[in-house]
Amino acid sequence: MGTLTAGREWFKPWRTIAGETFADAHLPELQIVIKGLCAPRRLLDLPRDFIVFENDVGRIAKKMAGYHQFHAVQVAVEETLRATELLRTRKPADERGRYESGRNPGGKPGDRRVGVVWHTQGSGKSLTVALYAGRIIREPAMENRGQSCLLRLSISQARSPAG
Numbered sequence: 001m002g003t004l005t006a007g008r009e010w011f012k013p014w015r016t017i018a019g020e021t022f023a024d025a026h027l028p029e030l031q032i033v034i035k036g037l038c039a040p041r042r043l044l045d046l047p048r049d050f051i052v053f054e055n056d057v058g059r060i061a062k063k064m065a066g067y068h069q070f071h072a073v074q075v076a077v078e079e080t081l082r083a084t085e086l087l088r089t090r091k092p093a094d095e096r097g098r099y100e101s102g103r104n105p106g107g108k109p110g111d112r113r114v115g116v117v118w119h120t121q122g123s124g125k126s127l128t129v130a131l132y133a134g135r136i137i138r139e140p141a142m143e144n145r146g147q148s149c150l151l152r153l154s155i156s157q158a159r160s161p162a163g
Contacts, residue, residue: 001033003051003062012066019071036067046070049135052127069128076114076132081141085110 002011013029015022017036037043050065050073065073107113133149136142 001037001064001066003064005062006064014067016067016071019067019074042070045074049073049138050131052130052134063127065127065131066124069124069131072128073132073135077135077139079114080136081139082109083107083112083114 001014014033014036017023017032019036023032023036037046046064050070052063054061054063137144137149
C-alpha cells in the first residue's frame with residue numbers, strides 16, 4: 001500500500017486483517033488487503049484519519065499510514081477513551097486520580113493510564129503521533145469543541161561511542 005505520489009520504497013504490504021496478528025504467510029497479499037483494509041469501516045477511516053500532507057522542501061508530499069500505524073492509532077484512541085472513562089460513560093473521569101506510567105494494558109475505566117506505542121527506528125513514530133492527534137481531536141466522545149491537543153514526542157537516540 002502507498003500513495004500515488006510515494007516513491008517505490010514507501011509501498012509496503014498490508015500484513016494483518018484485524019490488527020491483532022500477522023496474516024498467515026501462505027495467504028495471497030491481495031486477499032489480506034481486501035479483508036484487512038477494504039472492510040467498510042477501515043476503508044472509510046483510511047482517507048479520513050490516516051492520510052496527511054507534508055511540505056517537503058517546497059513540494060507537497062502525501063503520506064499514508066502503514067498497517068502498524070493504522071492499528072496502533074485505533075488502539076491508542078480506544079485506550080484513551082477507556083482511561084478517561086469516555087468509552088463507556090461518555091463523561092470525563094473524576095478530577096481526582098494519579099497520572100503515572102506503568103504496565104496496565106486495558107486497565108480500569110477512568111484510571112487515567114494510557115500506554116505507549118513502541119516503534120523501531122525509521123518506522124514512522126512522528127507520523128503515528130500526528131495521526132493520533134488528528135484522530136483524537138476528531139473523536140466525538142472527546143467533545144473537543146475548538147480545543148487543542150498537546151502531545152509530547154520523546155525520541156532517544158543511541159549515540160555511537162567516541163572514537
